[in-house]
Amino acid sequence: xLKIREDKWLEWCATFNAHTSLSExxxxxxxxxxxLPRASAHPKxxxxxxxxxxxxxxxxxxxxxxxxxRLHLQQVQLEREVIVGHAIEETDTTDCLFSIEEIRRARKTxxxxxxxxxxxxxxxxxxxxxxxxxxxxxxxxxxxxxxxxGVSAAHSLATLLGSIGxxxxxxxxxxxxxxxxxxxxxxxxxxxxxxxxxGCLLAWITDYLLNRTARVTCQGQVSDHQRxxxxxxxxxxxxxxxxxxxxxxxxMLCYADDLALVVKGRNQISKVQRALDxxxxxxxSLGLKISIPKSKAMRxxxxxxxxxxxxxxxxxxxxxxxxxxxxxxxxxxx
Numbered sequence: 001x002l003k004i005r006e007d008k009w010l011e012w013c014a015t016f017n018a019h020t021s022l023s024e025x026x027x028x029x030x031x032x033x034x035x036l037p038r039a040s041a042h043p044k045x046x047x048x049x050x051x052x053x054x055x056x057x058x059x060x061x062x063x064x065x066x067x068x069x070r071l072h073l074q075q076v077q078l079e080r081e082v083i084v085g086h087a088i089e090e091t092d093t094t095d096c097l098f099s100i101e102e103i104r105r106a107r108k109t110x111x112x113x114x115x116x117x118x119x120x121x122x123x124x125x126x127x128x129x130x131x132x133x134x135x136x137x138x139x140x141x142x143x144x145x146x147x148x149x150g151v152s153a154a155h156s157l158a159t160l161l162g163s164i165g166x167x168x169x170x171x172x173x174x175x176x177x178x179x180x181x182x183x184x185x186x187x188x189x190x191x192x193x194x195x196x197x198x199g200c201l202l203a204w205i206t207d208y209l210l211n212r213t214a215r216v217t218c219q220g221q222v223s224d225h226q227r228x229x230x231x232x233x234x235x236x237x238x239x240x241x242x243x244x245x246x247x248x249x250x251x252m253l254c255y256a257d258d259l260a261l262v263v264k265g266r267n268q269i270s271k272v273q274r275a276l277d278x279x280x281x282x283x284x285s286l287g288l289k290i291s292i293p294k295s296k297a298m299r300x301x302x303x304x305x306x307x308x309x310x311x312x313x314x315x316x317x318x319x320x321x322x323x324x325x326x327x328x329x330x331x332x333x334x
Contacts, residue, residue, distance in 0.1 A: 049223035092199030146256030175294035179257035183234035184287030
């Protein structure tokens with residue numbers, strides 16, 4: 001076999017002569033090594049990056065929110081700007097130069113995937129600021145499970161069932177529409193200022209969130225810069241929702257943009273309504289939109305691990321919750 005390959009290789013090399021051009025030589029070498037030029041996967045590689053960038057910018061625009069939420073955000077914008085402005089003027093322990101060790105830990109060593117010659121520097125600076133923010137804010141609320149180190153969907157589901165135990169409860173599963181993309185930047189920095197973030201650190205984060213632009217690279221082509229009005233750090237807003245239920249005999253669990261409201265004790269229906277009213281008001285103030293069609297409720301009883309009150313089955317944190325022993329419809333009226 002090796003002899004046959006060698007003969008074929010020599011026969012192929014004999015086709016070269018003094019008149020063979022360099023471009024022809026490189027072409028044949030690429031053919032021999034299998035590195036053939038590939039046709040573009042997208043029929044319009046020049047237009048596609050701009051289309052994607054415009055699509056992402058549109059999805060993060062506040063125009064996606066209902067009119068009443070947009071109006072509320074406009075009404076509180078000036079107040080929030082004043083709060084953040086005062087916090088930025090205050091001094092803080094984080095108002096110091098970055099150390100060599102901080103830069104070394106934040107340095108990006110993996111392959112660059114962002115368009116632009118300054119992408120690596122930008123990513124390193126982003127991680128430097130984020131590391132200080134994590135140090136300053138410490139751990140988020142213990143009921144936040146999405147995008148949190150050391151916890152997962154399994155922890156969220158176990159906490160949900162463990163908080164109920166053998167008691168009767170009503171669980172309302174709320175879906176926030178495009179929470180990660182529509183997380184209001186002004187609401188985020190205002191929340192951070194109330195958590196004690198101030199000085200240069202808050203100024204850096206504010207400048208990043210309120211003046212954020214992005215580009216898309218596709219098949220070697222780079223789009224124009226597009227401003228992203230909202231998005232990122234949305235777990236800061238989710239923490240506001242998890243801290244609501246302290247005095248209302250219920251608990252709120254959060255996994256990404258999926259919320260689980262757990263209500264126990266007596267008068268569950270009235271408690272659920274009060275809690276939903278409070279959550280709805282808070283979502284409006286934060287610029288979040290509850291998806292009514294995707295939000296469902298479930299009643300859990302002591303005799304069956306899970307039985308359904310309003311629906312037959314429910315998807316939560318990528319799992320389907322179903323009753324092990326179904327009750328007939330007449331049981332709902334008993």
